[in-house]
Amino acid sequence: xxxxxxxxxxxxxxxxxxxxxxxxxxxxxxxxxxxxxxxxxxxxxxxxxxxxxxxxxxxxxxxxxxxxxxxxxxxxxxxxxxxxxxxxxxxxxxxxxxxxxxxxxxxxxxxxxxxxxxxxxxxxxxxxxxxxxxxxxxxxxxxxxxxxxxxxxxxxxxxxxxxxxxxxxxxxxxxxxxxxxxxxxxxxxxxxxxxxxxxxxxxxxxxxxxxxxxxxxxxxxxxxxxxxxxxxxxxxxxxxxxxxxxxxxxxxxxxxxxxxxxxxxxxxxxxxxxxxxxxxxxxxxxxxxxxxxxxxxxxxxxxxxxxxxxxxxxxxxxxxxxxxxxxxxxxxxxxxxxxxxxxxxxxxxxxxxxxxxxxxxxxxxxxxxxxxxxxxxxxxxxxxxxxxxxxxxxxxx
Numbered sequence: 001x002x003x004x005x006x007x008x009x010x011x012x013x014x015x016x017x018x019x020x021x022x023x024x025x026x027x028x029x030x031x032x033x034x035x036x037x038x039x040x041x042x043x044x045x046x047x048x049x050x051x052x053x054x055x056x057x058x059x060x061x062x063x064x065x066x067x068x069x070x071x072x073x074x075x076x077x078x079x080x081x082x083x084x085x086x087x088x089x090x091x092x093x094x095x096x097x098x099x100x101x102x103x104x105x106x107x108x109x110x111x112x113x114x115x116x117x118x119x120x121x122x123x124x125x126x127x128x129x130x131x132x133x134x135x136x137x138x139x140x141x142x143x144x145x146x147x148x149x150x151x152x153x154x155x156x157x158x159x160x161x162x163x164x165x166x167x168x169x170x171x172x173x174x175x176x177x178x179x180x181x182x183x184x185x186x187x188x189x190x191x192x193x194x195x196x197x198x199x200x201x202x203x204x205x206x207x208x209x210x211x212x213x214x215x216x217x218x219x220x221x222x223x224x225x226x227x228x229x230x231x232x233x234x235x236x237x238x239x240x241x242x243x244x245x246x247x248x249x250x251x252x253x254x255x256x257x258x259x260x261x262x263x264x265x266x267x268x269x270x271x272x273x274x275x276x277x278x279x280x281x282x283x284x285x286x287x288x289x290x291x292x293x294x295x296x297x298x299x300x301x302x303x304x305x306x307x308x309x310x311x312x313x314x315x316x317x318x319x320x321x322x323x324x325x326x327x328x329x330x331x332x333x334x335x336x337x338x339x340x341x342x343x344x345x346x347x348x349x350x351x352x353x354x355x356x357x358x359x360x361x362x363x364x365x366x367x368x369x370x371x372x373x374x375x376x377x378x379x380x381x382x383x384x385x386x387x388x389x390x391x392x393x394x395x396x397x
Contacts, residue, residue: 004280005089007125010288010296012077027080027138027147028213032059033250033373034308034339036266038365042337042379043304045069050331053306054290058085060306062267065279069304072279075286075293082285083124083131087139088267090120093280097273105259105268106142113140127287144253152211153254159202160255164193170255177246186240195233203229214341231341231375239372248370291318294325302329305336309374312340316348323351333384339374347380355380 039060045051045067053061055076062085065072076082091100095115102108112120116136121129132139138146145154160170169189176182202208209228239251247263259268266272286293290310294302305326311319326336336355346352358379366377 001093001123003123003125004093005086005283005285007082007086007128008284008286008288008293009127010286010293012288025078025080027057027084027135027143028078028149029057029081030084030143030145030147030150031250031253032056032265033371034060034306035250035368035370036060036063038369038377039063039306039337040067040266041365042361043306043335045304049303050301051304051306052290052294052302054308054310055081055085055285056308057081058088059265059267060308061085061283062088062276063265064304064306065283066266066269066272066275068275068279069282071282071284073284073286073293073302075288075290077287077289079127079287080131082287083128084143085285086124086128087120087132089280089283089285090123092273092276093123094119097270100273101264101268101270103139104143105264106144109142110140112136125285144257148211149213152208153257155202155208156254157257159198163196163198165190167256174245174248174252174256174260177244179244182245183241186237190240191237200229203232235372235375239370243368243370250371250373291322291325294329297329299328300331303331303334305330305334307336307338309339309341311338311345312342320348320350323347327351327354327382330382332382334382336380338378340376340378341374343375345376345378347378355382 034056036059040063043049043051043064045064047068047070049069050071050073051064051069052073052075053064055061055074058074058081061072061074074082074085076085088100088104091103091112099111099115103112113136116132121132124132144150161167173182173185173190176185236251239245239248245251249259249263249265252258252260252263262269267276290307307326311322314322330336347355358381362377362379365379366374369377
């Protein structure tokens with residue numbers, strides 16, 4: 001069997017700061033922390049759309065693939081994150097849904113070992129194959145326990161009993177389906193134990209935040225505005241009291257280490273598995289940075305952009321330059337979404353004059369966010385008619 005998807009290797013700048021290279025090497029994210037229901041409603045994907053997404057753990061791109069876009073581009077500057085994506089793609093291509101969910105919902109992850117060399121490895125790109133040849137033990141023991149984010153959530157789960165939040169308390173909480181009952185349970189059983197000096201010290205540890213995948217620039221952005229502990233407490237309390245917890249797989253995995261029944265991301269749902277397999281030839285995986293890749297593509301060729309929180313990591317100059325690359329590649333009427341750890345993180349004026357903001361939609365969708373990760377959410381679109389422009393963006397000096 002030949003590989004159905006395409007892999008592209010772009011040149012990657014080698015001048016990243018040492019701390020950034022240490023934090024963002026290897027697997028950082030073992031799952032993606034963007035609520036796919038927000039993205040689905042913001043995008044309204046059609047079969048004519050090309051969608052580009054930061055890879056992260058591959059959850060976001062695969063969630064989009066369940067909606068059958070014309071083309072899916074998954075790009076990440078960290079080859080380890082694309083290796084996670086490719087392992088998922090290879091499993092979809094060669095295994096049944098039961099095996100797929102055993103591995104990637106970590107129900108019986110050890111099943112990956114006997115099938116890796118026979119079925120999965122032959123489909124992987126050279127970089128992904130080299131990564132998993134050395135690191136398959138992580139998938140064997142369950143990806144949600146490893147990577148930097150996995151180690152951070154394991155620490156949280158180890159601390160909860162020390163705070164009096166024993167497993168039965170948390171298990172009961174995630175089975176509540178009434179919002180009023182959920183709030184009452186939180187205020188009676190969870191809040192008095194959770195918020196104290198130990199969690200405050202943990203949140204204020206830069207090392208812990210780096211393991212959570214918080215970029216040093218992003219950490220300064222959050223801390224300079226409202227304090228990291230206050231930010232974490234506000235976001236988690238909102239998710240635990242204002243958004244139904246019953247299907248909140250983000251916090252279930254964090255607090256209990258597992259998904260619950262069929263309450264999983266769309267790409268793990270059984271009803272979407274055949275669609276994923278049928279659409280594998282629409283996928284392009286890009287090892288490289290977003291801006292240079294977009295500059296290599298035809299102008300006006302992409303309809304949907306899922307940009308996660310990458311702008312939090314950038315200097316103002318990089319922020320503006322990357323958005324210029326996005327706008328050059330954007331088709332008329334294209335939609336772009338991004339998130340920020342800050343409560344306010346608007347595009348620069350030079351960009352705002354060229355896009356439409358959809359703040360009401362963004363606020364409505366953000367009010368339903370289950371992930372408790374971000375401080376704000378943005379939905380922008382390009383005008384329905386494209387202005388005259390060159391087919392390629394002039395390279396920076």
